Amino acid sequence: MRRLPISGVIITLNEAHRLEACLATLQFCQEILVVDSGSNDQTVAVAEASGARVVVQSWLGYGAQKQFAIDQAQNDWVLCLDADEQLxxxxxxxxxxxxxxxxxxxxVAFEMPRRNRFMGRxxxxxxxxPDPNLRLFNRQQGRWSQDPVHEHVTVDGTVERLRGAIRHQSEESLEHYLAKQNRYTTLQAKRLVAQGKKVGLTKLLISPLLRFLKFYLLRLGFLDGLPGLVHISIGCMNSHLKYAKAWAMQQRAAEK
Incomplete structure (x- = not known):
């Protein structure tokens, strides 16, 4: 197979059980780079067996870790995936x-749809x-944001949309998914507070409602059955919790 001048880049922590499937879809890349933040399972061994170059870096936060990773790549063109994703x-x-x-x-940068698996569907x-994600870009023109969670790529240039999708093959239980969302909303709330954004009743009430209307009704989330309903319900809860936690943090700070 002719390999393209692209570096496939993945960050990992204890991803041995699903990393091989991810890396198998990147074999057309000239380089596969795995940046590991201290796994104590077989992640590094799996990566090396799949032909990846492994760099170890202590955790910097989602955006910063991904930026560090693309900075280590041998090619300017980078294709970024998470370990639970495949092309x-x-x-x-x-x-x-x-x-x-x-x-x-x-x-030029490339955005692609992502297809998510949730509750077995x-x-x-x-x-x-389609959950569009910008994942293929030239690192001289694009960078990962420094967001602690829900990081994204910003580019100087134009974005082309590809038709093929990323498969997000999450295997986590609903309990684990909810625990992760709780952590994420705390990080988002801290960022809102750090940015000095004031939170009031309007954000607490309107944000979840608008999210439900947009994704469940206008974008036909109801066609995905019960998993679709649970998925958007958790999303709306996240919108509420993010602002509720930020409001609580601001209140505590004001009382000091």
Missing amino acids: EEALQQEIIERFSQGSPEPG WLNHGEGY
């Missing part, structure tokens, strides 16, 4: 075709799909 075959072929005549202009509507 669908159609997306692999689309990328190969796009790069077959040479690398795109540095100012692939979601096809609402927040579960």
